[in-house]
Amino acid sequence: MKLFLAFITSFLSFIAWNQEVEHACSEAKIHSKQNGIKTLTAVEEVKANAYDVHYYSLDLNMTNQSTLLSGTAEIHGTIVQNLDTILLELFPTQVISQLRLNGVPSTYSRVNSLLKIGINQSVGSAFVISVDYSGTPPTSVQNPFGGSGVSNATVSTIGNKVTWTVSCPFLAHEWFPCKQILRDKADSSAVRITVPNGLIATSNGTLEQTEDLGNGFTRFTWKNHHPILYYLICATVAPYTEYVNYAHPINLPGDSIKVQNFIYGNATGLSQAQAQCDLLPEFIELYSDKFGLYPFSDEKYGISLAPLSGGMEHQTMTTVGVMEKKITTHELCHQWWGDHVGIASFSDVWLSEGFATYGEYIMLENFYPAETAALVNAWHSSVLTAAGGSIWHTDTLNIARIYNSRLTYKKGGAIIHTLRHLINNDSLFYASLRSFLSTYGDNVAVGLDLKAHLEASTGIDLTPFFEQWYFGEGYPTISARWNSIGSDVLLEINHTTSMPTSVPYFSIPLELRFTRNGLSDTIVRVNITDNSDQFYLSGMGSVSALSTIDPNNWIINKNGTIVQDPTFTAAVETIVDEDSWTVYPNPSLDEITITWKDGACTLRIMDSRGQLVQTIDQATENQMKISGLKSGVYIIEISTANGARSQRRILSL
Numbered sequence: 001m002k003l004f005l006a007f008i009t010s011f012l013s014f015i016a017w018n019q020e021v022e023h024a025c026s027e028a029k030i031h032s033k034q035n036g037i038k039t040l041t042a043v044e045e046v047k048a049n050a051y052d053v054h055y056y057s058l059d060l061n062m063t064n065q066s067t068l069l070s071g072t073a074e075i076h077g078t079i080v081q082n083l084d085t086i087l088l089e090l091f092p093t094q095v096i097s098q099l100r101l102n103g104v105p106s107t108y109s110r111v112n113s114l115l116k117i118g119i120n121q122s123v124g125s126a127f128v129i130s131v132d133y134s135g136t137p138p139t140s141v142q143n144p145f146g147g148s149g150v151s152n153a154t155v156s157t158i159g160n161k162v163t164w165t166v167s168c169p170f171l172a173h174e175w176f177p178c179k180q181i182l183r184d185k186a187d188s189s190a191v192r193i194t195v196p197n198g199l200i201a202t203s204n205g206t207l208e209q210t211e212d213l214g215n216g217f218t219r220f221t222w223k224n225h226h227p228i229l230y231y232l233i234c235a236t237v238a239p240y241t242e243y244v245n246y247a248h249p250i251n252l253p254g255d256s257i258k259v260q261n262f263i264y265g266n267a268t269g270l271s272q273a274q275a276q277c278d279l280l281p282e283f284i285e286l287y288s289d290k291f292g293l294y295p296f297s298d299e300k301y302g303i304s305l306a307p308l309s310g311g312m313e314h315q316t317m318t319t320v321g322v323m324e325k326k327i328t329t330h331e332l333c334h335q336w337w338g339d340h341v342g343i344a345s346f347s348d349v350w351l352s353e354g355f356a357t358y359g360e361y362i363m364l365e366n367f368y369p370a371e372t373a374a375l376v377n378a379w380h381s382s383v384l385t386a387a388g389g390s391i392w393h394t395d396t397l398n399i400a401r402i403y404n405s406r407l408t409y410k411k412g413g414a415i416i417h418t419l420r421h422l423i424n425n426d427s428l429f430y431a432s433l434r435s436f437l438s439t440y441g442d443n444v445a446v447g448l449d450l451k452a453h454l455e456a457s458t459g460i461d462l463t464p465f466f467e468q469w470y471f472g473e474g475y476p477t478i479s480a481r482w483n484s485i486g487s488d489v490l491l492e493i494n495h496t497t498s499m500p501t502s503v504p505y506f507s508i509p510l511e512l513r514f515t516r517n518g519l520s521d522t523i524v525r526v527n528i529t530d531n532s533d534q535f536y537l538s539g540m541g542s543v544s545a546l547s548t549i550d551p552n553n554w555i556i557n558k559n560g561t562i563v564q565d566p567t568f569t570a571a572v573e574t575i576v577d578e579d580s581w582t583v584y585p586n587p588s589l590d591e592i593t594i595t596w597k598d599g600a601c602t603l604r605i606m607d608s609r610g611q612l613v614q615t616i617d618q619a620t621e622n623q624m625k626i627s628g629l630k631s632g633v634y635i636i637e638i639s640t641a642n643g644a645r646s647q648r649r650i651l652s653l
């Protein structure tokens, strides 16, 4: 039981197909490819990491009538460790007609999806592998070991057919030979697609050339000059209409970002999509403000419509099934979180999906603030449907676990809201995220990289937060007991947890709303650090009720009871006389002396956030010296044998 002096501060109807059941971005990744599996073993991964991929160049023939494709893929790389074999992945239904190593036809072997090319080159040397191939990628129905890296379907409301790719997490090899290892981003990529006249092919980066080949076919050449994960390379083919607008972020003065959308061209298609496309520039401007300039501003952002459930955040060219503002902002937000900063492991997919989900909140907060509460409530309701489950996980071959809607998306988004609450300074919160994105941009990261970065930039120890909310399972059920004493309030917060074996207690700032006679409501912020904490709130005015625990929904929690208890007075009556003890000097350079008049006492030293630094029990002398405190603000609490307590703030220099 603790008694802290607290600070008094003042302070969707979403489409049913996704938000209440599964997140749309999750749907795109899970439903279309239940059976997708990773093909490289751990040993093969080590071998594949003996070379570094620099560049993928795909030159493909595609139509919107089927998933059949043919063409040539080039993989440029460098040998980084001694090796005798280049390991790539390519699905068995893709038939190779010729493979060249550095321009010379070369032998190779294939075992299931593994493609092995013998090589005799020294460390540091570069190589180019060219693969001529053709075939139909598998569907999840056709092949239990495949998925649907490429899909083809008719848009039911429009009537036109679309062919599109979704390679996440391990399905790129179903349509091009590649190295499916997250830590090896290619430095750049190019996708050239030849289609029958009348169709448009879209992909990453800039459309550098559109050539009418004069034989009934048109070739579209897209080039991406930024580092890219293998699963973010895309191709989409349909009878599109191009619809362009421009974003003007304040951090791109005098310039603009092209927003190049490919939507369905008939009247119904245009009316459905144009209004949503027109929102994209201000969303890009918003995220550029919060997260730093759109990372691919020298190329473009765009959306290609395809009849998939949800969306997929292909770099600079998102593929989405339905134009809805939370879907489009989620996928846009991925351009910073998941694309520019990729994930180094599927254990930490939160870094991509959690932040993209939180991007929905940021968009609503800025443009549709009346809708934020419903979004957070929906996240919390989903998380609270089960007692446990952590965001971080080790089941990295299980697509359903990686893209678990409840944990990766909704708990993932909710705890970023909690993190923002913990930092309690929006300009610091966003500045810290911006510097993280800048540091890890064009590269990959894990959750602990973010933790270390935020700790350095905010000065806050985030170990409890990550242990309890990211690695840990469960949520608190929070109850309050309180009593009003004049203009002061005595408050006791008790909480249990849903998974005490994982997280026995949560330590987190907690807000409480009090209603007052003759004054407006006030929200008080206290730091809970154990299953039971007591707080003495002074100068509250005439409080009539403790109306709400966590009124702003910062924390995933269940409501316990709120009880006004007139007998809850003992601690107030036994507060140590303020004149009976002294703490000096304050501020202190190295040593602090505490004196008191009463007999045996317990001294507790806490940091500015209420975290216990040191306890000195039963100090029988009436004077004590403390040294060795790091610089910072501390709370010294004295408690006497009969339970009386008092606190002082000190500054250690």
Ligand SMILES: [Zn+2]
Binding pocket: 025, 026, 313, 330, 331, 334, 352, 353, 356, 357
């Ligand atoms: Zn997503």
